[in-house]
Amino acid sequence: MDWKTYYESHITDAAAAVKRIKSGDRVVVGHACAEPSHLVDAMVANAAAYENVEIVHMVAKGKSEYCAPEYSRNFRHNALFVGASTKAAVAEGRGDFTPCYFSEIPALFQSTLPVDVALIQVTPPNEQGKCSLGVSVDYTMAAAAAAKTVIAQVNRHMPYTNGACEIPVEDIDCFVLHDTPIIPLPPPKIGPVEEAIGKNVASLIRDGDTLQLGIGAIPDAVLLFLKDKRELGIHSEMFSDGVVELAEAGAITNQNKGVQRGKYVATFLMGTQRLYDFVDHNPDVYMAPVDYVNDPYVIAQNENMVSINSCVQVDLMGQVASETIGMTQISGTGGQVDFIRGAARSKGGRAIIAMPSTVKGKTSKIVPLLDTGAAVTTCRCDVDYVVTEYGVAHLKGHTLRERARALIGIAHPDFRDELIREFQARFHCEY
């Protein structure tokens, strides 16, 4: 059967497609802004037909209605990353959280987390009968490869991205044609604090560096302060509109990269239509699965690799909590550690944790001890640079005393006295 006949004979509607999901199945939902919302809506509308369907998802940018208390008999969410729409379910015990490195999720689908159904979103097929996974290749490719049943929403709004991100129509069991704008992520708000952080991070970045940008407002905001740099490269788990702005400023050539020279490398994208237009059919963009993009060994093949991520709290030893507030899970490990380790192995590499010094001016993010129950995302041996609006602290290779002193030096002035008292008690010396 030629691909066109296969494709046309496997088109169905969403209500029929989600009947393939059975009680007790593990369903993996396409990631982040590529969530196939039309299929998820149909699955939720069919909730009465299911019992105990496990929904595995990471950065959930959709409505996540399957997390609502009224569906607790029908669905149980297993979050690989918690977000605004899923954190209540996890906190209230209706959902679960699985700690994991983003780079290892594809392997989990082949081992501990076998997949029954993958709900994905793709472009219409090209002339060769291949669909692009568009803005999310990450674990979505691996979920499709592992699943017994693959259901795809075919959306003409999905940008056709290049790279290792195409899937032949024959690998998909049914197609639901539904056009809807790709979920947007608005650009971050930049105030004086973000501006100062951006400038401090920029002081650590040199022409020719290859950058990774983490999730959250700060990493994207930092890019706005790199417009006078030259010959930068992008090898990042994700990127947003900030990269487009930097590209338009002439700061990016990708020419100094050790892997995929000349290309913007990413595993997923979140931004506005401006970003989605930039990546559409762009031969300079290389989208690939997360077990390639986030593999520390691959990352390290770029010399002068700089990772820029954010966090919730840092203690005086340099332990970084990025995904919990005390015992409450608010996000996940994601690719933070993948990239910090990749940057550490890169010749000339640097790993930056950038954050405001306070939570909305009220409490310090640099603390003597992490909040009770907080998970350490980046351990004290992995941490390298910590940056706030007050400066840069270099921790790697430094003693506990030196680290504490450097961190106090970039804490908000309102909290320094308290931290100094802790320093004196802990190290039996003057600050």
Ligand code: COA
């Ligand atoms: N104590 C209490 N609350 C805190 C806090 C702290 N120390 N630090 C942050 N918060 C609160 C914020 O006030 C905010 O609350 P709100 O939602 O009520 O406004 C919320 O937690 C989120 O913090 P914010 O700083 O606004 O988040 P962000 O969108 O900038 O993301 C991280 C920051 C740390 C959550 C994000 O970078 C992350 O998830 N990192 C881990 C994964 C990672 O780095 N991946 C990288 C590759 S994708």
